[in-house]
Amino acid sequence: MSLPRDLLEQATHLAFREPKRPRQASLRRAVSAAYYALFHLLLQDTASDIAPITPPGLRHLVARALSHNEMKNVCKGFVGGNTAYVKSIAPGAKKPFQSSEIPPSTQRVLNFPLENDLISVLIAFVELQEARHEADYNTATALNRPDVLLKIQLAHNAFQDWARIKSTPNATVLKTALLLQKQWGR
Amino acid sequence: MATKMDDIDPGAASMAEAQIFHEIARKWTPLSEDIKRIRFRYGEASDGSPAVWITIVVPEDLKPSKEKIKALNRATESFRKDVLEANTNRWPYISVETE
Numbered sequence: 001m002s003l004p005r006d007l008l009e010q011a012t013h014l015a016f017r018e019p020k021r022p023r024q025a026s027l028r029r030a031v032s033a034a035y036y037a038l039f040h041l042l043l044q045d046t047a048s049d050i051a052p053i054t055p056p057g058l059r060h061l062v063a064r065a066l067s068h069n070e071m072k073n074v075c076k077g078f079v080g081g082n083t084a085y086v087k088s089i090a091p092g093a094k095k096p097f098q099s100s101e102i103p104p105s106t107q108r109v110l111n112f113p114l115e116n117d118l119i120s121v122l123i124a125f126v127e128l129q130e131a132r133h134e135a136d137y138n139t140a141t142a143l144n145r146p147d148v149l150l151k152i153q154l155a156h157n158a159f160q161d162w163a164r165i166k167s168t169p170n171a172t173v174l175k176t177a178l179l180l181q182k183q184w185g186r
Numbered sequence: 187m188a189t190k191m192d193d194i195d196p197g198a199a200s201m202a203e204a205q206i207f208h209e210i211a212r213k214w215t216p217l218s219e220d221i222k223r224i225r226f227r228y229g230e231a232s233d234g235s236p237a238v239w240i241t242i243v244v245p246e247d248l249k250p251s252k253e254k255i256k257a258l259n260r261a262t263e264s265f266r267k268d269v270l271e272a273n274t275n276r277w278p279y280i281s282v283e284t285e
Contacts, residue, residue, distance in 0.1 A: 019249070069233060076235075076277060083270055123266065130279050133232040146247060147282040149255045150262065157259070 004044060007037035008159065011152045015145060027143040028135040034155040035132035038125055041159065042071070045166055046175040066179055072129050074177050075122040077101040078110075082119060085112040105184040109173050117161035118170055124158035127151075203228075206272045207238070213268065220244055220257065222285070224265075231277060238276040240265055246284045258282060 014030035015022070043066055047059040080101035088097035099107065131151050135143060165171050177184075207226055217224065222243045231237040242261065247254065262280045269278035 072233060079270060087271075123270075126277065127266075127279060130231055130237075131281075137232075144282065144284045146244060146250045146255065146258065146284060149250060150258055150282055153255050153259050 004037045004041035007033045008155055015148050015152060022145050024142060027148045030148050031135035031151050032132050034152045035128040038128055038155050038158050041162060046178050049175045068129060070182055071178050072126055074181050075125045079119060079122050082114040103185045106177055106181055110170055114170055115165055117165040120161045121158045124154045128155060203274050206274050210268050210272060236276045238278050240278055240280045241283050243283045243285060
């Protein structure tokens, strides 16, 4: 199996590692694994799209260039921009489509409305990244198994949605934007 | 099982925002049998952006079934959609708490 799928499987394994009372360490690492599963899935497909397979190691360098924060910003922006678009075409809408959340350069190459499967992946990425942050750094609140399983389910669904959507033009824009959108605004 | 919607913590939200969340909360009432109550908390996410944390309180279950997780997943999707479509710049982060 690939690293993303292995991480997703590991997340489930950790969530059930202790059959009765789960340890906080297991639950926290499970959330982290679920996030990194989706992170590496997007990383892998972005690098494959952007860099050829040779010379060896080039894709790895592309993948290393992606940043967690920037990826989250892009995902949130796409969701916000899509929501603005959907509102602008609703019956009775008075304002034309306008979104400050996606740079005009990115808007021009996207086809709105974005696909539901793509939106699900974007939402899952944002949600899981924040959950990982909480799981790793906020020990004031105890995690519980149903919540962790919900996060893992979110990652599972994102994997399925991504498989359906990853070759579409909008997904291709997303993958490129994850790496380069910050530069497009210059 | 009695279910109820918790009062919405005004926190750092403006009156207009509090009204938006009040409306959303009203739309979700009555809650399903598996949900005891829902809490809202406003603040900033780890990246400093405005956020709302929505906590769904459910009965303690050490080994929830797949069906239960799927049902919770459907509920969270619906809550998230409503908040994302509302006129607020807060990103909804949803979690489950047991008691």
